Amino acid sequence: MPAPALTAEEIGELLHKVFPQAFYPGCGLTLERVDYGDVRVRREFHENHLRPGGTISGPTMMELADFTMYVAVFSAIGRQPLAVTTNLNINFLRKPAQAALIADARLMKVGKRLAVGEVTIYSEGSEEPVAHVTSTYSIP
Amino acid sequence: MPAPALTAEEIGELLHKVFPQAFYPGCGLTLERVDYGDVRVRREFHENHLRPGGTISGPTMMELADFTMYVAVFSAIGRQPLAVTTNLNINFLRKPAQAALIADARLMKVGKRLAVGEVTIYSEGSEEPVAHVTSTYSIP
Amino acid sequence: MPAPALTAEEIGELLHKVFPQAFYPGCGLTLERVDYGDVRVRREFHENHLRPGGTISGPTMMELADFTMYVAVFSAIGRQPLAVTTNLNINFLRKPAQAALIADARLMKVGKRLAVGEVTIYSEGSEEPVAHVTSTYSIP
Amino acid sequence: MPAPALTAEEIGELLHKVFPQAFYPGCGLTLERVDYGDVRVRREFHENHLRPGGTISGPTMMELADFTMYVAVFSAIGRQPLAVTTNLNINFLRKPAQAALIADARLMKVGKRLAVGEVTIYSEGSEEPVAHVTSTYSIP
Numbered sequence: 001m002p003a004p005a006l007t008a009e010e011i012g013e014l015l016h017k018v019f020p021q022a023f024y025p026g027c028g029l030t031l032e033r034v035d036y037g038d039v040r041v042r043r044e045f046h047e048n049h050l051r052p053g054g055t056i057s058g059p060t061m062m063e064l065a066d067f068t069m070y071v072a073v074f075s076a077i078g079r080q081p082l083a084v085t086t087n088l089n090i091n092f093l094r095k096p097a098q099a100a101l102i103a104d105a106r107l108m109k110v111g112k113r114l115a116v117g118e119v120t121i122y123s124e125g126s127e128e129p130v131a132h133v134t135s136t137y138s139i140p
Numbered sequence: 141m142p143a144p145a146l147t148a149e150e151i152g153e154l155l156h157k158v159f160p161q162a163f164y165p166g167c168g169l170t171l172e173r174v175d176y177g178d179v180r181v182r183r184e185f186h187e188n189h190l191r192p193g194g195t196i197s198g199p200t201m202m203e204l205a206d207f208t209m210y211v212a213v214f215s216a217i218g219r220q221p222l223a224v225t226t227n228l229n230i231n232f233l234r235k236p237a238q239a240a241l242i243a244d245a246r247l248m249k250v251g252k253r254l255a256v257g258e259v260t261i262y263s264e265g266s267e268e269p270v271a272h273v274t275s276t277y278s279i280p
Numbered sequence: 281m282p283a284p285a286l287t288a289e290e291i292g293e294l295l296h297k298v299f300p301q302a303f304y305p306g307c308g309l310t311l312e313r314v315d316y317g318d319v320r321v322r323r324e325f326h327e328n329h330l331r332p333g334g335t336i337s338g339p340t341m342m343e344l345a346d347f348t349m350y351v352a353v354f355s356a357i358g359r360q361p362l363a364v365t366t367n368l369n370i371n372f373l374r375k376p377a378q379a380a381l382i383a384d385a386r387l388m389k390v391g392k393r394l395a396v397g398e399v400t401i402y403s404e405g406s407e408e409p410v411a412h413v414t415s416t417y418s419i420p
Numbered sequence: 421m422p423a424p425a426l427t428a429e430e431i432g433e434l435l436h437k438v439f440p441q442a443f444y445p446g447c448g449l450t451l452e453r454v455d456y457g458d459v460r461v462r463r464e465f466h467e468n469h470l471r472p473g474g475t476i477s478g479p480t481m482m483e484l485a486d487f488t489m490y491v492a493v494f495s496a497i498g499r500q501p502l503a504v505t506t507n508l509n510i511n512f513l514r515k516p517a518q519a520a521l522i523a524d525a526r527l528m529k530v531g532k533r534l535a536v537g538e539v540t541i542y543s544e545g546s547e548e549p550v551a552h553v554t555s556t557y558s559i560p
Contacts, residue, residue: 018192052158052221058228059203066198081192086394087367087416088198089229089509091536091554093529108552109513113393114366114418116511118538118552132528132538134511134554136367138394226534227507227556229369231396231414233389248412249373253533254506254558256371258398258412272388272398274371274414276507278534298472332438332501338486338508343479361472368478369509 001036005078008034011071018081022067029067037076037107037117041068042124045100056096056130064103065090065119065133072105073115073137080139083115088135093128100124113139141176145218148174151211158221162207169207177216177247177257181208182264185240196236196270204243205230205259205273212245213255213277220279226254228275236270237263253279281316285358288314291351298361302347309347317356317387317397321348322404325380336376336410344383345370345399345413352385353395353417360419366394368415376410377403393419421456425498428454431491438501442487449487457496457527457537461488462544465520476516476550484523485510485539485553492525493535493557500559503535508555513548520544533559 006014008031015023023029028044043064051057066085073083102124107117119133146154148171155163163169168184183204191197206225213223242264247257259273286294288311295303303309308324323344331337346365353363382404387397399413426434428451435443443449448464463484471477486505493503522544527537539553 021188021190022197048161050161053224055224057162058206058225059199062202062206062228063199066202084193084195085198085232087229087231087511088202089227089369089554091227091507091528091556092225093536108511108549116513116552129528132536132554134509134552136511227371229414229509231367231388231416233396248371248409256373256412269388272396272414274369274412276371301468301470302477328441330441333504335504337442338505339479339483342482342486342508346478346482364473364475365478365512367509367511368482369507371507372505 004034004036004075006034006074011074014074014079014081031071034071034075037072037110039068039072039075039105041071041103043101043103045098050098053095054098056101058092061092061096061101061121061131062088062090064101065121065131065135068103068105068119069117069135069137072107072117076107076110076115077139082140083137086136086138088133090131090133092131094130096130097123097126115139144174144176144215146174146214151214154214154219154221171211174211174215177212177250179208179212179215179245181211181243183241183243185238190238193235194238196241198232201232201241201261201271202228202230204241205261205271205275208243208245208259209257209275209277212247212257216247216250216255217279222280223277226276226278228273230271230273232271234268234270237266240264255279284314284316284355286314286354291354294354294359294361311351314351314355317352317390319348319352319355319385321351321383323381323383325378330378333375334378336381338372341372341381341401341411342368342370344381345401345411345415348383348385348399349397349415349417352387352397356387356390356395357419362420363417366416366418368413370411370413372411374408374410377406380404395419424454424456424495426454426494431494434494434499434501451491454491454495457492457530459488459492459495459525461491461523463521463523465518470518473515474518476521478512481512481516481521481541481551482508482510484521485541485551485555488523488525488539489537489555489557492527492537496527496530496535497559502560503557506556506558508553510551510553512551514550516550517543517546535559
């Protein structure tokens with residue numbers, strides 16, 4: 001596996017600069033691991049994420065998956081903040097616990113025009129995934 | 141087409157009661173039309189929705205699509221706040237304007253266990269869709 | 281709506297020339313309508329399409345949807361037989377009858393690099409769709 | 421991991437009995453491995469699978485993915501031939517070689533009503549996937 005194009009720290013700085021409403025101190029997101037096309041992001045639990053039934057809402061998980069793919073794209077192709085999602089497909093598998101979410105993204109293809117990856121989301125401390133995502137980014 | 145199971149006003153009250161963090165006065169969402177399995181929701185533009193490139197972020201559109209499907213499910217099967225998304229697939233088609241978003245949801249199937257629908261999202265004032273979603277809800 | 285880039289007859293000739301194992305006299309597929317980015321294909325019923333339960337198999341419908349999108353792409357961008365599917369998402373909605381299938385495809389976006397469309401499949405003589413597809417083609 | 425509900429041989433016999441047009445001696449499909457919710461199917465190369473560009477057609481891969489998921493469902497829940505696909509999402513990643521296809525399916529959830537899995541397809545002898553699928557089966 002090649003080295004990542006950017007380190008976790010570099011990606012964090014880039015995100016804070018270009019997308020400050022999504023990534024800022026105290027936003028609850030941590031880049032826990034950044035390898036080439038293979039990253040982990042942790043989202044702290046917050047009561048605002050709950051939906052009826054006492055479970056974490058779907059949009060909270062979709063946002064986390066999209067963010068984690070964005071980080072994975074940077075890890076493979078470097079500073080391309082204008083990369084945009086063209087497709088995202090999510091299957092919700094289990095009711096998440098009222099706990100932090102862990103998202104593992106892995107790119108399956110890094111082409112000139114498109115990057116395709118999958119993201120698996122877990123409740124922290126559990127081994128059964130709560131959601132699985134595949135997503136395509138278009139590279140400018 | 142049958143009459144909707146609930147009116148827009150009734151759905152608004154239900155949402156505010158069971159999901160107050162998503163639907164409250166000033167949240168920027170309006171239920172513009174509620175027919176049976178066929179609804180329109182408007183989301184006001186807010187600068188917080190922007191992402192790099194000056195366009196509305198993907199998660200903003202995914203959240204709107206999921207919310208609009210939830211309203212469509214209520215319009216067909218009534219008070220079932222524990223209905224949950226099992227699958228959502230979104231294609232991003234065009235860069236949205238810095239304007240309100242209009243989401244039209246239409247159920248294609250209302251079964252005993254699953255409801256399947258599609259949502260088309262527009263920038264207000266434009267006829268070309270900015271995103272298209274299909275989604276499945278599981279009915280408890 | 282602009283005129284189609286190719287007529288039904290021209291697309292039929294192109295398909296028979298470049299993809300003879302999919303489209304040949306007696307193959308059971310008919311291009312019933314070709315407008316710009318908006319086409320209808322009919323597939324005759326054949327017992328080989330049945331699966332357990334006496335219903336038409338999923339792959340039969342996926343193949344028809346993919347073929348119909350291919351025709352829709354030709355209707356919009358002309359002779360590009362090397363256009364290839366990059367994503368296809370199908371929801372199966374109802375058990376099809378033992379009857380011909382009708383597939384209506386409609387492009388939602390025709391870009392320089394990608395075309396995105398949806399396909400709705402019906403059992404002939406019924407108004408309720410049996411399957412709904414969204415798909416993306418990459419344009420060479 | 422629990423033992424599989426059925427062995428490869430038992431699943432082969434079941435398939436041949438209930439779905440003889442899909443699985444019969446000489447059909448080109450081999451059940452190479454059957455563990456619980458984790459199976460491998462091999463499809464022999466055949467010239468009929470080619471599409472313009474000299475590559476294996478999308479429907480060939482979709483059919484293989486759907487078949488492999490069907491086998492995976494049997495491996496987890498036993499003789500349920502009326503299990504049906506409700507959703508299938510495929511991303512085509514690379515041009516397949518003119519070689520056999522290997523499909524690895526893995527169930528991510530086995531519920532009472534739904535089973536959800538992913539399928540990764542390779543050209544035999546290559547480590548880079550040519551397609552990735554997620555799919556949901558409804559259990560009767």
